[in-house]
Amino acid sequence: MPALRQIDADAARRKLTFARDTGFHGEVKRRVLAYFARTGLPQRDNPRMFLKTAVLLVWFGASYALLVFVASNLWEGALLSLSLAFSMAGIGFGIQHDANHGAYSNHRAVNRVMGMTLDMLGASSYLWRFKHNLSHHTYTNLIGEDDDINFVPFARLSPAQPRYRLHRVQQFYLWALYWFLFPKWNFVDDFKSLTRARISGHPFPRPRGASAVELIAGKAVFITWAFLIPLLFHSWWIVLLFYAGASLVLGTTLAVVFMLAHCVEEAEFPDLPATDRLPRPWAVHQVQTTVDFARGNRLLTWYVGGLNFQIEHHLFPHICHVHYPRIAPIVQAACAEFGVRYAAHDSFRSALASHWRWLRRMGQTPLATAS
Numbered sequence: 001m002p003a004l005r006q007i008d009a010d011a012a013r014r015k016l017t018f019a020r021d022t023g024f025h026g027e028v029k030r031r032v033l034a035y036f037a038r039t040g041l042p043q044r045d046n047p048r049m050f051l052k053t054a055v056l057l058v059w060f061g062a063s064y065a066l067l068v069f070v071a072s073n074l075w076e077g078a079l080l081s082l083s084l085a086f087s088m089a090g091i092g093f094g095i096q097h098d099a100n101h102g103a104y105s106n107h108r109a110v111n112r113v114m115g116m117t118l119d120m121l122g123a124s125s126y127l128w129r130f131k132h133n134l135s136h137h138t139y140t141n142l143i144g145e146d147d148d149i150n151f152v153p154f155a156r157l158s159p160a161q162p163r164y165r166l167h168r169v170q171q172f173y174l175w176a177l178y179w180f181l182f183p184k185w186n187f188v189d190d191f192k193s194l195t196r197a198r199i200s201g202h203p204f205p206r207p208r209g210a211s212a213v214e215l216i217a218g219k220a221v222f223i224t225w226a227f228l229i230p231l232l233f234h235s236w237w238i239v240l241l242f243y244a245g246a247s248l249v250l251g252t253t254l255a256v257v258f259m260l261a262h263c264v265e266e267a268e269f270p271d272l273p274a275t276d277r278l279p280r281p282w283a284v285h286q287v288q289t290t291v292d293f294a295r296g297n298r299l300l301t302w303y304v305g306g307l308n309f310q311i312e313h314h315l316f317p318h319i320c321h322v323h324y325p326r327i328a329p330i331v332q333a334a335c336a337e338f339g340v341r342y343a344a345h346d347s348f349r350s351a352l353a354s355h356w357r358w359l360r361r362m363g364q365t366p367l368a369t370a371s
C-alpha cells in the first residue's frame with residue numbers, strides 16, 4: 001500500500017479528469033432547468049432563505065447573549081451553550097454553505113457577505129472554498145484528493161487508507177475525535193493550509209488584499225466574541241469549559257451530517273486510476289459516492305440545510321438548498337433511466353447505523369476484501 005505522503009505527492013503531481021458524459025449529466029441538468037422554467041421559481045435569492053438566515057442569526061445572537069451576560073449557574077450555562085452550538089452548526093449548514101457555493105444569491109457581494117458567517121464562526125471561508133468546493137466536490141471520496149475524508153492516522157474511512165490496530169475499535173472512539181474538529185479548524189487547519197499553500201496536494205493562491213483582510217478580521221472577530229468578551233465577565237476556566245462543551249456538540253453535529261452522506265456502506269470509494277483519467281463521468285461519480293438520508297423529515301431538512309439531499313447538492317451545488325426536496329424525484333428518475341444507482345436511507349437512524357457498520361468494517365477488514 002502506498003504511504004499517505006506518497007498519495008499526497010501523487011495528487012499534487014497529477015490532475016485527474018473524468019470520462020466524458022454519456023448523456024446522464026446533460027439530461028438531468030435539462031430536466032432540472034425545465035422544472036425551474038415551468039414553476040418560475042428563482043434558483044437563488046429565495047425569500048425562504050432570507051427568513052431562515054434571520055432565524056438562525058437571531059438564535060445564535062440570543063443564545064450567546066444569554067450565555068455570556070445572563071446565565072447564573074452551570075446548568076443554565078450548559079443548556080445555553082448547547083443551544084449556541086446547534087445554532088452555529090445551523091449557520092454552517094444553512095447559510096455559509098450555500099453562500100460559499102454561490103447558491104445563496106445571484107449577487108456575488110451577497111454571497112460573499114453571507115459566506116463570511118463562516119469566518120464569524122472561526123474558520124476561513126476563503127480556504128473553505130478551495131477545500132470544500134474544489135477538493136471535496138470535484139474528487140468526492142477519492143483518497144489523497146478529497147480532504148474531507150482524511151482522518152489518517154486516527155481513523156480509516158476508505159479501503160484505500162492504511163489500517164492500523166487501533167482502527168479495530170474506531171466505531172467506538174471516532175465520535176470522541178469529532179470533538180476536536182472545531183478547535184482544530186479554528187487554530188490548526190487554516191494556518192497549516194496557509195503555510196503550505198496546498199490542500200490535499202492541490203496548490204491554491206494565498207489570500208491577498210480584501211481576501212487576506214477578511215481572513216484576519218474573521219479570526220479576530222471570532223477570538224473576540226468566543227474568548228475575549230466572555231473573559232471580561234467570567235473566569236478563564238468557565239470560558240474554556242463552555243468552549244469545549246460547545247465544540248463537542250458542534251464538531252459532532254457537523255461531522256455526523258457529513259459522514260452520513262459519504263461514509264456509509266452504500267457510498268463508493270473508487271480506487272485512484274493508474275492513468276489520470278477516471279473511468280466514470282463526473283456526474284455519475286458524484287451520485288455513486290454520495291447517499292441521501294431522511295428525505296421525508298422536514299425539520300431535519302430545514303436544520304441541515306438540505307444536506308440530507310446530498311446527491312442533489314453534489315449535482316447542483318449552485319442551486320439553493322430549499323429546492324432540493326422538489327428536485328430529488330427528478331434526479332432519482334433520471335438515475336433509474338440511465339442505470340445510475342441512487343442510494344437513500346429512509347431515516348437518520350438507519351443512515352447512522354450504516355455509518356457505524358462502515359466504520360466497523362473499515363477497522364476490521366484488510367484492504368484486499370474491504371470494498
Ligand SMILES: [Zn+2]
Binds near residue numbers: 097
Ligand atoms: Zn457543498
